[in-house]
Amino acid sequence: MTTPLAERIRPKTLEDYLSQEHLVGEKGALAFQIKKGMIPSLLLWGPPGVGKTTLANIIATTSGRPFFQLSAINSGVKEVREIINSAKKEGGLFTTKNPILFIDEIHRFSKSQQDSLLGAVEKGWVTLIGATTENPSFEVIPALLSRCQVYTLNPFSKEDLIALLERAKNTDEFLLKRKVELKETEALLRLSGGDARKLLNIFELVVNSVSEETVKITNNLVSSLVQQNPARYDKTGEQHYDIISAFIKSVRGSDPNGAVYWLARMIEGGENLKFIARRMIISASEDIGLANPTALVMANNTFTAATAVGYPEARIILSQCAIYLATSPKSNASYLAIGKAQQIVKQTGDLSVPLHLRNAPTKLMKELGYGEDYKYAHDYEGNFVNQEFLPKELEHTQIYKPGNNAKENNIRSYLKQLWAKYGY
16 A cells, blocks of 8 residues: 555545535535536635645546646646646637646746746646645736736635544545544644644554554544654644744734744745745735824835845844834724625625716717716815715715824824715
């Protein structure tokens, strides 16, 4: 027996596929397309071990298409072109069977490697499915990103992982030869960090390490057999997410000591500096916002400077920014405002743009009243005139609520003078 457990019980159909109901459930974003075989080029984005490769295989099998697979770790432009040439022989544009090219860890491809995919995707020689643990917006070139749909896979829940262990125990032909009892699962779940592949590998290792016919899985047994280094930093696993979470929460909590400590943990663990800098850009807007608008400028400049310099000196730049963000006044008012606005849009749908705010590039549009009665603010005293900027159904709706800090208190006073109807 050389095939790992994770591979032996890999689901072959959507019915056996675990979790990701938002994608493959009855009303999932991908379910209809998969069943009908109408697959667009797409990117599957999610943490390790949540079923990206499995889903790609199921898509290919269900649609009956030829399937080609590459790993970005050990493939280059030459391998990509060879696969594309092979795929062209299997199908092509205007066929229902154009091959699927699956690229694992596509974020590891360089710009030139990603460029080599553009023609084949554009002309329909292949349907590209890329898997990535990194945000495609930052790691995939815009030209390729614009040609793909992005679907996010969620981390497995505790219930999902326990169900996976039960499935393995009850269906795998090798495990069925042993009497396996899942007495406790906490250690298995903790050590796997939510990675299903890792969970099954640990599970199999523990079962194979017990000589008795009956294997009783307990936390003590798992801990005694699986060595864990508490100082370990896994850039694609549990620590990756836990430590960046601790870092951002330290910044949000205005503790520069905690922020620099968790920053050091990431740096010593070899974390990608772009990942750290991107998260600081997000925090500068989400957690600080208009309480100190310069924080976003600082974070953005940090990304540019740290990327240009690289490690080891980039650590100084990252540290400077982390301390600056942690010691800045905080406000999540912008974050809450866009969330509220999006919720209103979802509830109210496509409300009409008021006529006076519409663009009127043609004579007909002008005759229909587009742009009529619009008041040009700069023609009025103080560059302000009272007019309505929301759809009629949303008049008087306050969406942005200034935070309680020096800068936003000034903003509140300013808005109060201008907009009595919003109740500032």
